Structure formats: structure tokens, C-alpha cells
Amino acid sequence: MIRSKRVWPRIVAHADMDAFYAAIEQLDDPTLRGRPVLVGAPSHRGVVLTASYEARPYGVGSAMPMARAGRMCPDAVIVSPRFDRYQEVSATIMEVFSKFSPDVEALSLDEAFLDMTGSEQLFGEPESMGRQLKSAIRDATGLTASVGLSATKYVAKVASACRKPDGLTVVPPEDAKAWLAPLPVSRLWGAGPKTQIRLHNLGLYTIGDVARTDVRVLSAKLGSAGRHFHTLAQAEDPRPVIGRRSSKSIGSEHTLDQDVHAKADVKRHLHLSAEAIGRRLRRKNCVAFGVGIKLKTAGFQIITRQHRLNEPTDFAEAIYSVGVRLLDNVDDPGSVPPGRDGCIRLGRKRRACAARALWHGAPATPSRSGDRSTRRALWYERRALCQRSQQAGRNALGAHT
Numbered sequence: 001m002i003r004s005k006r007v008w009p010r011i012v013a014h015a016d017m018d019a020f021y022a023a024i025e026q027l028d029d030p031t032l033r034g035r036p037v038l039v040g041a042p043s044h045r046g047v048v049l050t051a052s053y054e055a056r057p058y059g060v061g062s063a064m065p066m067a068r069a070g071r072m073c074p075d076a077v078i079v080s081p082r083f084d085r086y087q088e089v090s091a092t093i094m095e096v097f098s099k100f101s102p103d104v105e106a107l108s109l110d111e112a113f114l115d116m117t118g119s120e121q122l123f124g125e126p127e128s129m130g131r132q133l134k135s136a137i138r139d140a141t142g143l144t145a146s147v148g149l150s151a152t153k154y155v156a157k158v159a160s161a162c163r164k165p166d167g168l169t170v171v172p173p174e175d176a177k178a179w180l181a182p183l184p185v186s187r188l189w190g191a192g193p194k195t196q197i198r199l200h201n202l203g204l205y206t207i208g209d210v211a212r213t214d215v216r217v218l219s220a221k222l223g224s225a226g227r228h229f230h231t232l233a234q235a236e237d238p239r240p241v242i243g244r245r246s247s248k249s250i251g252s253e254h255t256l257d258q259d260v261h262a263k264a265d266v267k268r269h270l271h272l273s274a275e276a277i278g279r280r281l282r283r284k285n286c287v288a289f290g291v292g293i294k295l296k297t298a299g300f301q302i303i304t305r306q307h308r309l310n311e312p313t314d315f316a317e318a319i320y321s322v323g324v325r326l327l328d329n330v331d332d333p334g335s336v337p338p339g340r341d342g343c344i345r346l347g348r349k350r351r352a353c354a355a356r357a358l359w360h361g362a363p364a365t366p367s368r369s370g371d372r373s374t375r376r377a378l379w380y381e382r383r384a385l386c387q388r389s390q391q392a393g394r395n396a397l398g399a400h401t
């Protein structure tokens with residue numbers, strides 16, 4: 001493993017599950033373990049979606065006609081795909097990824113980029129980040145992943161593929177260009193079979209050959225792709241990891257058994273909601289950027305109010321106090337009899353009271369430059385805090401056993 005001499009400008013991890021569909025089939029059916037497995041429709045017109053690593057030495061792989069693969073690897077067990085199960089495992093993996101970085105860019109069901117810049121305090125040096133990521137995936141799913149870490153998406157992705165299965169490859173930024181140089185041009189992103197032939201016709205076989213070629217020559221021969229390949233060959237790739245930017249919300253709603261007349265009662269329910277939300281935020285290592293309430297009245301009217309927070313939080317009391325202020329600002333919706341000033345009447349057996357909190361990445365977050373690093377720093381700070389309190393809890397439990 002290569003050790004880095006300098007601080008990395010960015011730390012990008014790429015994680016990709018090994019023989020994803022086939023590995024799940026082997027996990028769920030122990031009789032398939034250690035055997036060549038082809039996942040795909042068993043019909044003669046079907047194609048192989050993936051092959052287990054035991055089948056790959058026979059030359060079979062994704063997109064190959066099943067009939068041909070069956071001839072090349074006659075001992076292979078052909079298994080029909082179970083897409084629901086693959087989706088389920090994918091969701092687990094993405095959940096694991098979300099514990100390692102606030103910016104996770106999923107590329108498919110089984111692979112993602114994670115921007116881990118600034119996470120050294122929590123996970124140590126890049127190699128240790130990779131080891132922890134791999135073991136967290138294994139613990140959560142029983143499956144192996146291969147992980148690459150470098151300072152760019154491109155190099156991280158090439159790195160994750162180079163020691164499959166169960167690989168871990170760390171390429172420090174200062175070594176990245178030399179590390180790429182001996183690799184074939186097929187490893188250049190966007191260089192399909194036709195482009196590879198064109199590169200070969202120019203006498204370019206390795207990424208190092210492309211790096212050494214004048215960018216004007218590459219542009220003249222291959223257009224904008226030529227410039228793109230030249231940039232990649234220098235191990236340059238400024239593209240950021242694009243995490244999910246959509247607003248996520250965590251909510252807690254109660255359907256009440258009885259009408260609630262007094263605002264104090266509504267507040268009690270609001271408090272329960274705020275506590276539940278605070279717990280869930282902390283468990284997900286998220287902070288709320290806003291709080292909202294939703295009330296349903298006896299007249300089936302739905303009233304919502306929201307407020308953007310100056311300081312993001314995961315504390316139940318902070319969420320509750322904003323919820324209470326929002327509630328106090330709700331005029332009586334008119335369904336309560338006179339004399340019960342300030343009451344809100346909530347419909348019997350209706351969802352009645354909710355506090356809703358937005359977590360990181362909410363569109364409400366301003367997009368000024370610098371926000372990304374502030375948001376990321378805050379995320380890792382919270383994550384470390386959460387980890388410490390979990391550890392303290394485990395220690396306390398240990399002390400009592």
C-alpha cells in the first residue's frame with residue numbers, strides 16, 4: 001500500500017460491490033457458495049447480468065449471451081434474477097455509505113462515490129477510511145466490496161476496479177499520474193472499443209502514452225474527447241462528488257385517539273414528536289435546517305407552518321421550542337366553541353400533530369461558495385460527537401455487565 005507524503009486536496013472514495021447480483025445469490029443460498037454462478041434469464045435468448053468470481057476464469061461476464069456463457073462454463077449454475085432483493089441490499093449499502101460521508105453519489109445499485117474530504121479525524125488516513133468502509137459494508141450485508149481512494153473521482157474509480165474482488169487501493173495524489181501511466185487506454189473514461197482502436201492507430205496504447213502526447217494533436221484527431229483523455233491521463237478531474245441535494249425530511253405524526261382541545265395538550269404531542277425526530281436525526285447523523293408543524297382540525301382542515309433555523313440542530317428541545325412558537329402563531333381555526341380561547345381542536349382519530357425537520361442538503365440551504373465545506377465540516381463534527389456518545393453508552397453498558 002502506498003503511503004501519502006502530503007495532505008490530500010480532496011479525498012474521494014469509490015466503492016463497488018463484487019459480482020453484486022451473484023454474490024447476493026450465493027449469500028442467500030449457501031449451496032451456491034464457491035461455485036460458478038451466472039445470473040440471468042435461463043432462456044437461450046437471455047444474457048448474463050453478472051457472473052460470480054468462480055465463473056470469471058472461464059471468460060464469462062456481463063452482457064454475454066447466456067447460451068454462449070453456458071457452453072464456456074458448463075458447470076455454472078444459472079440463477080434467475082431477483083431484482084427486489086438486489087434493491088433491498090442496495091438500500092442497505094447506501095445507508096452504510098451515508099454514515100461515511102454527507103456527499104454520496106450513487107452511480108448504480110452497487111457503486112457510489114463518497115467525498116470523504118475532512119474526515120481524517122473520524123476515520124484516520126485514507127487507507128483506514130477504506131478499511132472501515134469495507135468492513136462496515138461486510139457487517140451490514142455479509143458481502144464484499146472493492147474500494148479505491150484518491151483525490152479525484154476518475155482515479156478513485158480506476159483504483160477500486162484494480163484489485164477486485166475484496167480489494168482496497170489507495171492512490172495518493174502525488175503518485176496518481178505515474179500510477180495511471182502503465183494502464184491500457186481502455187481504462188480511460190469514455191474510451192469505448194472504437195475510440196480505443198483510434199488511439200491504437202495513433203500509436204497510443206497506455207494512459208502514459210496519452211499523457212505524453214501534445215493536447216493539440218489529441219484534439220485535432222479526436223476533438224473534445226482528445227482533450228478530455230489528455231486531462232484524465234494527467235490524473236486531473238475536478239468534478240465534485242454530487243450528493244443528493246433534494247430536500248429530505250424526517251417527520252413524526254401522531255393519530256390521536258381523542259379530540260384534543262387545549263393547546264397544552266397539543267404541545268405535549270409536539271414534544272413527543274420533537275423527541276422522536278431528534279433521536280432519528282442523531283441516529284442518521286443529520287441536522288435539521290428547518291422545522292415545520294402540521295395540524296389537522298376537526299373540520300379536516302390541514303394547517304402547516306414552517307420556519308428556517310438560523311443554527312442547524314439535532315436537539316429535540318430546540319426543535320420543540322420552534323414547534324411551539326409556530327403553534328402559538330396559529331390562529332384558532334374556528335372550529336372550537338367560544339370561551340376556549342387559543343384552543344386548537346384536532347380531529348378524532350386523525351393524524352393530528354407533527355413536527356417535521358429538514359436535514360442536511362435541504363434546498364433551503366444557501367448555495368454560497370464555502371457552504372459545501374462548512375456543511376461538510378459540521379456533518380463530520382456531528383458524526384464524531386455521535387460516535388463518541390455511542391461509545392460512552394457502550395462503555396457504560398459494559399460497566400454494568
Ligand code: DCP
Binds near residue numbers: 050062063110165
Ligand atoms: N448488471 C447488469 N447488466 C450489465 C452489467 C451489470 O444487469 N450489463 C448488474 C449485475 C451486476 C450489477 O449490475 O451484479 C453491478 O454491476 P457491476 O458492473 O458492478 O458488476 P458486478 O458487481 O457484478 O461485478 P464487479 O465485481 O466486476 O463489480
Ligand code: MG
Binds near residue numbers: 020110111
Ligand atoms: Mg460491482
